[in-house]
Amino acid sequence: MRILIDGMGGDYAPQEIVKGAVKAAAEIDDIIVILGPEDLIREQLDVCRWKGSNIEIMNATEVISNDETPAMSVRKKKDSTIVKGMNMIKNGEGDVLISGGSTGALLAAGLVVLGRLKGIKRPAIAAWFPALAEGGSTLLLDCGANVEAKPEYVYQNGIMGSIFVRAIKGIEEPSVKLLNIGAEAGKGDELHKEAFRMLSDADINFVGNIEGRDVIFGGCDIVVTDGFSGNIFLKSSEGMSLAIMGQFKKKLTEGVVAKAGAMLAYSKIKEIKKVFDYSDVGAAPILGLKGAVLKMHGNSTETEVYYAIKKAIPYVNNDVTGMIAEAVSRNNVLSAKKETGGDEEDK
Amino acid sequence: MRILIDGMGGDYAPQEIVKGAVKAAAEIDDIIVILGPEDLIREQLDVCRWKGSNIEIMNATEVISNDETPAMSVRKKKDSTIVKGMNMIKNGEGDVLISGGSTGALLAAGLVVLGRLKGIKRPAIAAWFPALAEGGSTLLLDCGANVEAKPEYVYQNGIMGSIFVRAIKGIEEPSVKLLNIGAEAGKGDELHKEAFRMLSDADINFVGNIEGRDVIFGGCDIVVTDGFSGNIFLKSSEGMSLAIMGQFKKKLTEGVVAKAGAMLAYSKIKEIKKVFDYSDVGAAPILGLKGAVLKMHGNSTETEVYYAIKKAIPYVNNDVTGMIAEAVSRNNVLSAKKETGGDEEDK
Numbered sequence: 001m002r003i004l005i006d007g008m009g010g011d012y013a014p015q016e017i018v019k020g021a022v023k024a025a026a027e028i029d030d031i032i033v034i035l036g037p038e039d040l041i042r043e044q045l046d047v048c049r050w051k052g053s054n055i056e057i058m059n060a061t062e063v064i065s066n067d068e069t070p071a072m073s074v075r076k077k078k079d080s081t082i083v084k085g086m087n088m089i090k091n092g093e094g095d096v097l098i099s100g101g102s103t104g105a106l107l108a109a110g111l112v113v114l115g116r117l118k119g120i121k122r123p124a125i126a127a128w129f130p131a132l133a134e135g136g137s138t139l140l141l142d143c144g145a146n147v148e149a150k151p152e153y154v155y156q157n158g159i160m161g162s163i164f165v166r167a168i169k170g171i172e173e174p175s176v177k178l179l180n181i182g183a184e185a186g187k188g189d190e191l192h193k194e195a196f197r198m199l200s201d202a203d204i205n206f207v208g209n210i211e212g213r214d215v216i217f218g219g220c221d222i223v224v225t226d227g228f229s230g231n232i233f234l235k236s237s238e239g240m241s242l243a244i245m246g247q248f249k250k251k252l253t254e255g256v257v258a259k260a261g262a263m264l265a266y267s268k269i270k271e272i273k274k275v276f277d278y279s280d281v282g283a284a285p286i287l288g289l290k291g292a293v294l295k296m297h298g299n300s301t302e303t304e305v306y307y308a309i310k311k312a313i314p315y316v317n318n319d320v321t322g323m324i325a326e327a328v329s330r331n332n333v334l335s336a337k338k339e340t341g342g343d344e345e346d347k
Numbered sequence: 348m349r350i351l352i353d354g355m356g357g358d359y360a361p362q363e364i365v366k367g368a369v370k371a372a373a374e375i376d377d378i379i380v381i382l383g384p385e386d387l388i389r390e391q392l393d394v395c396r397w398k399g400s401n402i403e404i405m406n407a408t409e410v411i412s413n414d415e416t417p418a419m420s421v422r423k424k425k426d427s428t429i430v431k432g433m434n435m436i437k438n439g440e441g442d443v444l445i446s447g448g449s450t451g452a453l454l455a456a457g458l459v460v461l462g463r464l465k466g467i468k469r470p471a472i473a474a475w476f477p478a479l480a481e482g483g484s485t486l487l488l489d490c491g492a493n494v495e496a497k498p499e500y501v502y503q504n505g506i507m508g509s510i511f512v513r514a515i516k517g518i519e520e521p522s523v524k525l526l527n528i529g530a531e532a533g534k535g536d537e538l539h540k541e542a543f544r545m546l547s548d549a550d551i552n553f554v555g556n557i558e559g560r561d562v563i564f565g566g567c568d569i570v571v572t573d574g575f576s577g578n579i580f581l582k583s584s585e586g587m588s589l590a591i592m593g594q595f596k597k598k599l600t601e602g603v604v605a606k607a608g609a610m611l612a613y614s615k616i617k618e619i620k621k622v623f624d625y626s627d628v629g630a631a632p633i634l635g636l637k638g639a640v641l642k643m644h645g646n647s648t649e650t651e652v653y654y655a656i657k658k659a660i661p662y663v664n665n666d667v668t669g670m671i672a673e674a675v676s677r678n679n680v681l682s683a684k685k686e687t688g689g690d691e692e693d694k
Binding site (some may be wrong): 015021067090132139144147148149179181184188189190192211212213215227228229231232233234235236237238239240241242243244246247248251252254255257258260261262263264265266268269271272274275296 | 376388414479491492493494495496503525526528531535537538539558559560563564574575576578580581582583584585586587588590591592593594595598599601604605607608609610611613614615616618619622623
């Protein structure tokens with residue numbers, strides 16, 4: 001397997017990307033290809049004292065930043081890490097592309113270079129969210145690939161998410177809930193009411209609405225949402241988590257007594273941090289593209305990069321992309337919509 | 348001042364409502380009117396050994412539950428605590444109505460009995476959200492009054508919120524941000540892009556977008572949003588807060604060493620809980636109605652009821668309703684839209 005990683009994507013690139021790649025490469029037989037300016041990446045590999053043989057460099061001289069318009073930069077910067085990586089996936093020179101760079105550019109390049117799977121209206125970003133109940137994590141999608149929402153997209157998220165969780169976790173009929181402003185059926189705006197109806201009719205284990213408050217406590221395998229709400233949900237939760245953990249860190253180092261207390265409770269506090277820690281879940285797949293593309297958090301460091309690479313392997317081995325393509329072609333509702341030209345609108 | 352409180356609204360009614368009312372009544376000169384079945388409320392007052400003279404009971408024999416369709420139950424249950432309370436506000440027999448009951452019923456009754464202020468398209472629920480930066484709280488609206496979103500509603504939320512924060516906090520030009528999926532201008536779906544443009548042109552201190560992650564860290568006085576996103580934001584944040592605090596409570600009582608540590612750090616842990624504690628902020632006003640209506644959380648207990656009553660007093664004294672009415676009539680954009688019949692659609 002050839003795992004491509006964007007050496008220039010994210011806040012701590014290229015240093016942390018290369019460090020994470022070196023750490024992962026020492027444990028696997030697969031080849032890791034780092035995309036970026038050759039000299040710069042080689043320099044970082046030297047810093048890490050890399051002597052192995054399963055890391056390659058693919059020279060890519062351009063970088064697309066978060067401030068650029070995705071569509072335009074993808075068209076113009078042919079030698080950027082993202083566009084070059086996407087072309088390598090298309091040409092069979094890589095099995096999966098991982099990037100911590102601009103989500104917009106990654107999506108735009110994915111759509112332009114790889115294209116959508118037949119029958120899929122919009123790709124979706126699927127991220128793991130910590131869950132306190134057994135199971136330990138819930139798949140949330142869409143986390144912000146599509147900001148303009150339609151019931152069909154939310155419905156397709158239910159199908160893609162079900163296939164993904166079945167492949168990765170081995171759960172035969174993963175349960176799906178719809179993120180909504182009330183738990184009862186009939187809640188929400190027209191978009192979510194219609195999405196509820198479509199999900200109810202779908203050949204998946206759809207079990208109803210879930211409120212934002214309840215996701216963290218677990219209770220279902222997949223939460224589907226439109227990209228706008230999903231993004232608000234994910235970032236609000238993250239903000240609150242960061243704020244509370246930050247307060248504990250600050251307050252428990254104020255004064256000798258509290259410090260002593262925190263030291264005694266240290267192992268337990270570490271356990272709590274672990275529960276809400278996202279660093280080992282791996283990168284978030286962009287489902288619905290004709291190829292395996294994973295999005296890392298922009299602030300990823302060595303640990304996150306390491307896990308992104310390690311978790312990419314079962315993702316490719318399980319051929320999630322192929323499974324989604326197959327399920328969609330089997331699914332009458334999607335095919336019917338496809339034949340009426342329903343997925344042509346964003347071309 | 349006559350403060351009306353729904354004795355039957357919320358998970359712990361009537362016991363906790365009456366307890367909170369008794370606690371508040373002992374500290375104020377204003378009259379508190381508890382709505383509910385007379386015998387039941389009197390019984391609870393006896394349990395609290397109430398001997399004062401500033402609590403009255405208004406007999407209301409019906410209750411609207413959360414499971415009922417708001418519009419229909421408001422039409423049918425004329426003797427419900429919510430409909431009766433709303434009529435008392437209309438007839439000048441009360442200055443403010445506080446309820447922990449069904450949000451939908453409260454809104455429907457507000458619209459039917461009181462009606463909207465001239466020029467206001469939709470009322471909005473405005474709640475205080477904790478903020479770590481100086482100031483200590485951010486006003487968030489709409490928190491779920493309107494699930495069907497339009498840019499004009501979000502824009503009016505900016506105006507109503509500015510008037511409210513000016514009145515309550517005395518900030519001359521409170522800063523307003525728009526909850527969005529990115530901080531840069533031009534982010535979001537069409538609805539939020541248009542809302543951004545309208546807010547930019549408004550005669551308020553609008554300073555741009557804010558992401559869900561950043562609200563808790565403060566940095567602005569008011570965050571405006573559509574009701575769907577606002578509800579998702581609020582409940583996600585609340586869920587994460589409950590989950591983390593719950594984990595600390597659980598883990599720090601596991602084993603003697605951690606327990607000892609937690610005891611040493613006790614005062615600091617209490618300080619942290621205080622930062623994220625919502626119980627003393629008071630109830631959330633429904634802005635835009637022709638009368639003062641406050642929504643308490645459904646799980647309110649004595650403390651929340653007590654603060655809801657205490658904080659209702661400056662709310663009424665500052666005549667927020669009158670100020671919004673005046674500002675809207677002065678505002679050309681709103682008036683223009685009003686004249687074209689733009690606010691007639693939900694009649």
